[in-house]
Amino acid sequence: MTAHVIADDTEALAVAAALADEFRADASARDAERRLPRAELDRLSASGLLAVTVPAEHGGADVGAVTLAEIFRLLATADASLAQIPQSHFAYVNVIHRQGDDRQRKFFYGELLAGRRFGNAQSEAGTKHVQDIRTRLEARPDGSYLLNGVKHYSTGALFAHWIPVLARAEDDDLHVAYVPSGTPGVTVVDDWDGLGQRTTASGTVRLENVPVPADRVLPHHLTFRGPQLHGAVAQLLHAAIDVGIAGGALAEAAEFVRAKSRPWFEAGVESAVEDPLLIQRFGELAVQARASEALLREAARTVDAARADLTDDTAAEASIAVAAAKVQAAHAAVEVASALFEVSGTRSALDSLNLHRHWRDARTHTLHDPTRWKIQHIGRYVLTGTRPPRHGLL
Structure with a gap:
C-alpha cells in the first residue's frame, strides 16, 4: 500500500474537507443498506490523513489537536460511521508516541505513512465495568x-x-x-x-x-502514572464526532425546509423559510451547534497548550476543557438530530428519506462515555480544584 504524505495542518484540513464532500454523497445509502465503507477507508488511507500525527522528524505532518479535531468534525458532518472508525486508530497511535521505544516508533510510523490502519480490540462484555479487562x-x-x-x-x-x-x-x-x-x-x-x-x-x-x-x-499502564493527554485526545475526537453530527443534521434540516417544507397555514407566509416560529427554532439550534464548535476549538487549543508544557495542572485543564466540550457536543448532537423532524414536518419521517440516521448516529455515539460523570469531575474541579482522575475516558 502507498499513501500520500501530508505536509502540514493546512493541507490536512483541505484533504479532510474534500473527502467529507466525497463521502457525503453516498452516506445515506451506505447506512440504509449497511454497506461497509471499504472503498472509502482505502481512500482515507491513500489520502495520508491517518498519518497526520506522525512526528516531523519521522516524516509526518505532526498536526496539533486543533487540526485533528477539525478533521474528525468535517468527516462526521458527512458520515458519522466513517468518522468513528479512525478514532481508535489515533488513540493507539498515541500509545506508540508515549510508550514505544525508538525502534518501535520507527517501524509503526513507517506503517502509518504507508497508509496502514489500526483498529481496536478494547472493550469486553459481561465484565464488572469498562476497565475490568480480562484478556x-x-x-x-x-x-x-x-x-x-x-x-x-x-x-x-x-x-x-x-x-x-x-x-x-x-x-x-x-x-x-x-x-x-x-x-x-x-x-x-x-x-x-x-x-x-x-x-x-x-x-x-x-x-x-x-x-x-x-x-x-x-x-500502556505507564501512560497513566504521570500527567498525560491520552484520555483528553481520545475524548476530544469523540466530541468532534458529536459536533459533526449536530452540524450535519442542522445543514440537512435547513436544506429540507428550503426545498420541501410547507409553512404552517397560521403563519400567513408563502414559504417555510418565512415562518417566524421555524426561524426561531433554527436560530436556537444554530446556537447549540455553534456553542459546540466553539467549545471543541477551545478544548483542542487547551490540549495543544498542555502538550507544549505537560504538567499535572496543564493535563487537568485539558481534561476538564475536553469534558466540557464533550458534554455540550453530546447534548447538541441528540437535540439537533431530534429537532430535525420537528422543523421539517411529517414528510421528514419517511423511512425512505433516511433522515433519522442523524438521530440514530447521535443516540448511539453519545452512549460511549456518560456525560453525567464528566459533569461530576468538572464540578469538583471548579469547587475544590480537585484534578480529574487519570484514565483513558477523560
Missing part, C-alpha cells in the same frame, strides 16, 4: 506472548491492518499488543447490529492462543 497476555520462555480473550465493540477491526489489543499481563498491568490482521488465532466477526453507526463494523474479536512478539507489546 490475558501469557509470557513464553522466549520472551514472546500468547494472547487470549474475547473483545466486543471493536470498531474498525474488520478493516484494520493492525489490531491493537488491550490486555493484562501476568502482573495484571495493562498492555497493548499490536497484532497484524490475519494472524493465526484472530477471528473478527461482523456482528455489530446497533441502531446507529451501522457501518462501523463494531463487532467481536476472538483471540485464541495468538502469538505476539515481545516488541509488539507496549506497557
Whole structure:
C-alpha cells in the first residue's frame, strides 16, 4: 500500500474537507443498506490523513489537536460511521508516541505513512465495568506472548491492518499488543447490529492462543502514572464526532425546509423559510451547534497548550476543557438530530428519506462515555480544584 504524505495542518484540513464532500454523497445509502465503507477507508488511507500525527522528524505532518479535531468534525458532518472508525486508530497511535521505544516508533510510523490502519480490540462484555479487562497476555520462555480473550465493540477491526489489543499481563498491568490482521488465532466477526453507526463494523474479536512478539507489546499502564493527554485526545475526537453530527443534521434540516417544507397555514407566509416560529427554532439550534464548535476549538487549543508544557495542572485543564466540550457536543448532537423532524414536518419521517440516521448516529455515539460523570469531575474541579482522575475516558 502507498499513501500520500501530508505536509502540514493546512493541507490536512483541505484533504479532510474534500473527502467529507466525497463521502457525503453516498452516506445515506451506505447506512440504509449497511454497506461497509471499504472503498472509502482505502481512500482515507491513500489520502495520508491517518498519518497526520506522525512526528516531523519521522516524516509526518505532526498536526496539533486543533487540526485533528477539525478533521474528525468535517468527516462526521458527512458520515458519522466513517468518522468513528479512525478514532481508535489515533488513540493507539498515541500509545506508540508515549510508550514505544525508538525502534518501535520507527517501524509503526513507517506503517502509518504507508497508509496502514489500526483498529481496536478494547472493550469486553459481561465484565464488572469498562476497565475490568480480562484478556490475558501469557509470557513464553522466549520472551514472546500468547494472547487470549474475547473483545466486543471493536470498531474498525474488520478493516484494520493492525489490531491493537488491550490486555493484562501476568502482573495484571495493562498492555497493548499490536497484532497484524490475519494472524493465526484472530477471528473478527461482523456482528455489530446497533441502531446507529451501522457501518462501523463494531463487532467481536476472538483471540485464541495468538502469538505476539515481545516488541509488539507496549506497557500502556505507564501512560497513566504521570500527567498525560491520552484520555483528553481520545475524548476530544469523540466530541468532534458529536459536533459533526449536530452540524450535519442542522445543514440537512435547513436544506429540507428550503426545498420541501410547507409553512404552517397560521403563519400567513408563502414559504417555510418565512415562518417566524421555524426561524426561531433554527436560530436556537444554530446556537447549540455553534456553542459546540466553539467549545471543541477551545478544548483542542487547551490540549495543544498542555502538550507544549505537560504538567499535572496543564493535563487537568485539558481534561476538564475536553469534558466540557464533550458534554455540550453530546447534548447538541441528540437535540439537533431530534429537532430535525420537528422543523421539517411529517414528510421528514419517511423511512425512505433516511433522515433519522442523524438521530440514530447521535443516540448511539453519545452512549460511549456518560456525560453525567464528566459533569461530576468538572464540578469538583471548579469547587475544590480537585484534578480529574487519570484514565483513558477523560
